[in-house]
Structure formats: structure tokens, C-alpha cells
Amino acid sequence: MSDAIRERLAWVAVDWGSSQLRVWGLDESGEVLVRGGSDKGMLTLRPEDYEIALLEVVGDWLPASGRVGVWVCGMAGARQGWREAAYLPVPTRLDDLAQGAVMPTVSDTRLDVLLLPGLCQFADVTGCDFDVMRGEETQLAGLVAREPGFSGLVCLPGTHAKWAWLERGEVKRFATYLTGELYGLLAGQSVLRHSVADDGLTEPGCREAFVAAVREASARPGEFARLLFGLRAADLLDASLPAGEARQTRLGARLSGLAIGLELSGVRHDLSASSVTLVGGEALCERYALALEALGHASRRVEGEAAVLAGLGLARAGT
Known part of the structure; x- marks a missing residue:
């Protein structure tokens, strides 16, 4: 140094x-x-x-x-x-974190x-559930630091994806989805481990498989468990799938699409014509942007590191 x-x-x-x-x-x-x-x-x-x-x-x-x-x-x-x-406890102004x-x-x-x-967040009569976040609030504060008075729906993809509803720089409510961890458990510890491999949606057919799965799970969330086992059955029976590793990556893309599609079904009533703001790393945000686009919703991305630094800077300025 x-x-x-x-x-x-x-x-x-x-x-x-x-x-x-x-x-x-x-x-x-x-x-x-x-x-x-x-x-x-x-x-x-x-x-x-x-x-x-x-x-x-x-x-x-x-x-x-x-x-x-x-x-x-x-x-x-x-x-x-x-x-x-x-x-x-929410509602909380994001420029007050330092307090x-x-x-x-x-x-x-x-x-x-x-x-x-x-x-x-405490459960209440408005339908909110008990929930917590630690770390993501600073990224949200960074968004507010960059765009004072921000209002809108924000998604922070990750192992435990967060959705936050902001109004003029204040978190009104939020929800956590165990999507990333669910995908990891299914791909690594369930019967599906024999059939799927992680993918970057770059192999032929993977984007299409992902998009189709997003639409299916979002439209029919009650059939999620059946759609999951269908991955194993397709691996054993579907002659139209490619062979070897390409087969597993295609099914891995479908598993990812099912998991994210199920998540999006949970927020479908809050998705509107306004753009969803995605905060986080490039690869995962791009996957969520593709999923949202498949359902007809626009999005934009704020880089995760920049949001963290801006949020910590906002807290520092508040002391």
C-alpha cells in the first residue's frame, strides 16, 4: 500500500x-x-x-x-x-439506517x-408476513442515494431473493423468496441431481427451455411439484433432448426457469407496467430480466457493488 x-x-x-x-x-x-x-x-x-x-x-x-x-x-x-x-421495523426510511x-x-x-x-417486518392484517433482511437494506439505501425519493418495486436476486416495495425513499414492505437455495437443494440433493447441471443459458436451446419453464410455473404454480418430477422423467424418456452434458444443462435451465417462475407467480399482482429495478450481480440479474420479459414486464439493473457503496456512503453522511 x-x-x-x-x-x-x-x-x-x-x-x-x-x-x-x-x-x-x-x-x-x-x-x-x-x-x-x-x-x-x-x-x-x-x-x-x-x-x-x-x-x-x-x-x-x-x-x-x-x-x-x-x-x-x-x-x-x-x-x-x-x-x-x-x-x-418497516416502514423505514432508508436514509435513517445510521440511527x-x-x-x-x-x-x-x-x-x-x-x-x-x-x-x-411483522405479520399484520394487510397480508404481510414475518420477514427479515440484513445487508440488502444497504443496497436499497444505495438506490435511494442515487435516486433520492425513489418509489417502485425492487428485486434483489440471490440465494434468498428479496422483493421490496419503496415509496419516496421508504421501505413499506418486503418479501423473501428462498429461490436460490431451493434451486441448489433440488439440483444437488434431490433425485434431480442425476438429471440437471448448472448452466449459463448459453448452450443451444437453454434460453428457450428457461423461458418456457418460467411461463409454465408462473401460470400454474400449484403444479410446481409435478413439473419438477417431469424433469427426471424427461431425462429418462424424451428422445428430443440432446445427449450427454448438453441434456443436463438443458434440464438445468428448465429447473432454473421453474424456480424463478414460481417466485414471479408470488409477486404477479404487484407487477405492473412500471419497470422492476433489479439490484445485484450481472449474471443473476440478467436471468431475472429474461424471466420478467417472458411474462411481459420490463426491468432495469443497478450494479450490486455500486449500490452497497452508495448505501454505506448514505449511512455515513447521516451521522
């Missing part, structure tokens, strides 16, 4: 997930000076391990004296994390660490 970068370093942004730690060093204008990370996510750490894991990444970035603000979102603020940052931040005890006097809270 050069002295010039150390001199420009104004604050550190951290996204601490269950399995990964991602860290950025930024200057006062928000420009990223340096990136780092490790595989020391929340699942591998005890509370006393967090400062050590953080210093392994940022120790060389820090100046010899003075304090550097470290803003952290994600699982470090979970009950099993560094220190619990209690959930804020729920907590400071863990640190030994290194150069660190000034704040852990952001997640959001929670």
Missing part, C-alpha cells in the same frame, strides 16, 4: 456476508482506492474474531495514527455476529467501526 493512498483514505466500507468478507477503501469523494476481502464470513467467526479478520484485510491500509471510520453492513451485525445491530448503527468494542485505536442494522 502506497503512502499516497493511505493519505487519501477517508473511510472503509465493508459488506460482511455469511461466507465472504468484502472491503473497500475510499477517499472523501467516494472514489474506491483499494479493494480487498477474504472467505472469513460470519459462519466461520466468533465475536472475538471479527477485528482480527478485518485487520487481516485493512491493516496495511490504515495510517500510523488517527482513526478511520469503518462502516459495515451485513451479517457482522447479526445476533451471532460481531455485535447485534437490532432490526429496524440503528452500533459500535463493537475494538482494540486497535485506528478503527472506528459502526455496524448497520437490518430490517424486519
